[in-house]
Amino acid sequence: MRYWLMKTEPDVFSIDDLMRAPGRTSAWEGVRNYQARNFMRDGMKKGDRVLFYHSSTDPTAVAGTARVSREAYPDATAWQPGHEYFDRRSTPEQPVWMMVDVTFVEKFPVPVTLAELRTLPELREMMLLRKGMRLSIQPVTAAEFKAVLARARRLAKAAR
DNA sequence: GCCAACGTTGGC
DNA sequence: GCCAACGTTGGC
Numbered sequence: 001m002r003y004w005l006m007k008t009e010p011d012v013f014s015i016d017d018l019m020r021a022p023g024r025t026s027a028w029e030g031v032r033n034y035q036a037r038n039f040m041r042d043g044m045k046k047g048d049r050v051l052f053y054h055s056s057t058d059p060t061a062v063a064g065t066a067r068v069s070r071e072a073y074p075d076a077t078a079w080q081p082g083h084e085y086f087d088r089r090s091t092p093e094q095p096v097w098m099m100v101d102v103t104f105v106e107k108f109p110v111p112v113t114l115a116e117l118r119t120l121p122e123l124r125e126m127m128l129l130r131k132g133m134r135l136s137i138q139p140v141t142a143a144e145f146k147a148v149l150a151r152a153r154r155l156a157k158a159a160r
Numbered sequence: 161g162c163c164a165a166c167g168t169t170g171g172c
Numbered sequence: 173g174c175c176a177a178c179g180t181t182g183g184c
Contacts, residue, residue, distance in 0.1 A: 132165045
């Protein structure tokens with residue numbers, strides 16, 4: 001099993017939106033970056049675990065976890081003229097952009113903020129924390145995933 | 161809202 | 173194929 005981090009702006013799609021979605025499942029549409037697409041297309045397998053990251057918000061944080069519930073398939077929003085994710089290069093015959101489905105697993109009672117992630121020695125090498133890193137889909141190691149989860153548990157316990 | 165960092169585009 | 177210009181991301 002592999003581990004990933006997926007960024008989303010909560011104003012656009014949040015962990016609460018995923019929690020309330022039918023079947024607690026949603027397509028991850030709108031990825032328009034080749035590296036991110038390749039991670040979805042070539043790397044993501046059903047059952048992989050996902051850190052659900054809220055970006056462009058205050059504070060930015062890992063808000064919970066999800067799992068990959070459907071492997072890569074074409075992102076139909078790319079060939080819908082007028083759609084905000086429209087890209088004329090992509091057609092049903094030759095799709096350029098792909099997406100996966102993700103299913104809600106848990107929402108952390110206390111989000112693990114970016115500032116907090118930076119304090120964890122286990123995450124010293126984490127891709128997210130590298131300068132200039134803005135890739136919206138990133139691989140995460142098992143140890144990193146575990147460390148984030150452990151911190152979320154500890155924060156939840158302290159908040160009770 | 162600013163702006164550094166990065167990816168993409170397109171002229172040459 | 174180079175690289176300047178431009179657009180986007182995303183933390184602050």
